[in-house]
Amino acid sequence: MGALSEFEQDMLRELLNVGIGRAAYSLSRMLDEEIVLSAPFLKVLSRQEATELIQNDSDEPVAAVRQSFDGPFQGSALLIYHENTSLELVRRMLKEEVPLATLTELEQESLMEVGNVILNACLGSIANMLGGELRCDLPEYLKGRCETLLQQPAGRVSPALDGCGGSECILLMYVDFSTGGDSLKGYLALLLDMVGMTRLRGEMSHLMERYAG
Amino acid sequence: MDQPPVPPAPTEQGEPVALSPPLLHAMLEASHCGLVLLDDMARVIYWNPWVVRTSGVALEEARGRRLGEIFPESAGGRLHQAVEESLITGLPAILSPRLNPHPLPLRAYAPDGRGERLFTLMMIKALPVEGGARRTMIQILDISNSVARERQLREQARELRAQAEAIGRLADHDNLTGLANRRLLSELFFKARSRAKRSGRPLAALYLDLDHFKPINDLFGHRIGDLMLVEMAERMKACLRGSDCVARIGGDEFVVLLESLHHEEDAVIGAQKLREAVGAVCRIEGKTLQVGVSIGVALYPRDGEELEMLLRQADAAMYRVKQSGKNGVALTTREEGGWPPFG
Structure with a gap:
């Protein structure tokens, strides 16, 4: 959907990057080592396009942390990792071998905590930008096929989100996590309802006008 | 997101029973997990008997004080930041046991007060603003058993791997x-x-x-x-x-x-x-x-x-x-x- 121009998407990425930087600072303190997070990519895509983009990198199942919210607008935010990346991420955070091929409950909780810090930073920035306060659920851990995850309704209370324009597009960001070595690629997907999307578009064009003027 | 108001449950006679404050209070008191309610200045309004038992601090002693004053060793840590963020932005937080083994000095009950330290999972969640004042709630789960079990599993996995390596060496x-x-x-x-x-x-x-x-x-x-x-x-x-x-x-x-x-x-x-x-x-x-x-x-x-x-x-x-x-x-x-x- 072309509602946000390339330039607006770039600007939004810059704005969200401020929050991402704050999350990196919190994580560095939490893990007691330097964590670098960067968001090199942001696009507004359809669910189908977002799924294809993620599956194009790898067709593995994914692990995700999700926080749903409502308030002046509603939706949900997901931090998604391919399964092997999620194992590697937890291994680096806990600084030890993850002995099994799948995350244990306690390891899932560690991933949820890191996801929570990153998602909060992003939701905080969005709420700030669009005004109003979000009431947000505790994070939940999900695992499965990417398409299944992204097809789920954005929030639990929201028939408004399904079958209406807002739910059809996803704000997708790459979030690279690194501790000095190679970076691990994750995806931050923000699903907004119509109200949220409309506000977002309005706010971006407003910012553009100010920028141009 | 907030639950819609709980509809009154019908009694056997078909009469609805309201969730009265005494009933809600009894539920909090009976709960087998820790519940802490903080005001907008992060001061304790309430904590339930589970917290009294594991912290050794009575509610009367805690009321009106910040967690950092009650437990100086936890001041300024991750729990403190999470509570602060929840009060400012309303966003929730989870403190996982592997990354935060003991955010608060809680112990298993022992007559001499020196039981094992508990490993906990904490969840911090802002409550709807009432009359302009923010409240936030901390839920605390004791997951010491899971931590012990996983540690055991991890050790077993390590031993198995060492044995497999030794067998591999013997074989060649x-x-x-x-x-x-x-x-x-x-x-x-x-x-x-x-x-x-x-x-x-x-x-x-x-x-x-x-x-x-x-x-x-x-x-x-x-x-x-x-x-x-x-x-x-x-x-x-x-x-x-x-x-x-x-x-x-x-x-x-x-x-x-x-x-x-x-x-x-x-x-x-x-x-x-x-x-x-x-x-x-x-x-x-x-x-x-x-x-x-x-x-x-x-x-x-x-x-x-x-x-x-x-x-x-x-x-x-x-x-x-x-x-x-x-x-x-x-x-x-x-x-x-x-x-x-x-x-």
Whole structure:
């Protein structure tokens, strides 16, 4: 959907990057080592396009942390990792071998905590930008096929989100996590309802006008 | 997101029962997890008996004070930040046990108050603003059992892996000397041969048989004989370059592979070095001992493609050394080797 121009998407990425930087600072303190997070990519895509983009990198199942919210607008935010990346991420955070091929409950909780810090930073920035306060659920851990995850309704209370324009597009960001070595690629997907999307578009064009003027 | 108001449940008589404050209060008190309610200044409004029991701090003592005052050791930590963020932005937080083992000093109940520290999972969630004042709630789950269970699982996984590695080592190494065994030798030969094919440089297979070893076993016993073999293995290893390898394939028989030789004669030079090293006098448990070694040398590709073929010919060359006085080196001859015909 072309509602946000390339330039607006770039600007939004810059704005969200401020929050991402704050999350990196919190994580560095939490893990007691330097964590670098960067968001090199942001696009507004359809669910189908977002799924294809993620599956194009790898067709593995994914692990995700999700926080749903409502308030002046509603939706949900997901931090998604391919399964092997999620194992590697937890291994680096806990600084030890993850002995099994799948995350244990306690390891899932560690991933949820890191996801929570990153998602909060992003939701905080969005709420700030669009005004109003979000009431947000505790994070939940999900695992499965990417398409299944992204097809789920954005929030639990929201028939408004399904079958209406807002739910059809996803704000997708790459979030690279690194501790000095190679970076691990994750995806931050923000699903907004119509109200949220409309506000977002309005706010971006407003910012553009100010920028141009 | 907030739950819609709970509809009153019907009684048996069909009369709805309201969730009265005393009933809600009784539920909080009976809850088997920790519940802490904080005001907009992060001061304790309420905590339930579970928290009283695990912290040893009565509600009356805690009320109106911040967590950092009640538990100075936790001040300024991750819990503090999470509470603050929740009060400012309304966003929730989770504190996982692996990353935050003990955000608060809570202990299992023990009569002397010195029970084990609890591992906890904490969840911080802002409550709807009432009359402009924010409240936030901390839920605390004791998951010490899960932590212990996972630690055990992890240890078991580590042990299993160590055992698998040990079994793997036993399967390809000689128990006594730690040298490669015949199985591993075949693998190493296979790899060395592909490298030789690529580089075009010859590869040598040396068959070594110790001279006069049996009398040592007979005279001094197997223990001394074994120590002697270990010593010889060490000496052979010390003669080799990183790319070469030595295997023990029988009681006092060894095979050495020498890689990337410049000339075929280099194989003989290498064999002479091994003969000198093995033949030097050694002292084992106060006894002065000496053995010799007869070495047959076969070359890839000159003498054949397969390890079996090369070893058969090296063995024949070694046998010639044995026959002509032992303790020497011989290269395969044409008769042994069946080299490609000249011309």
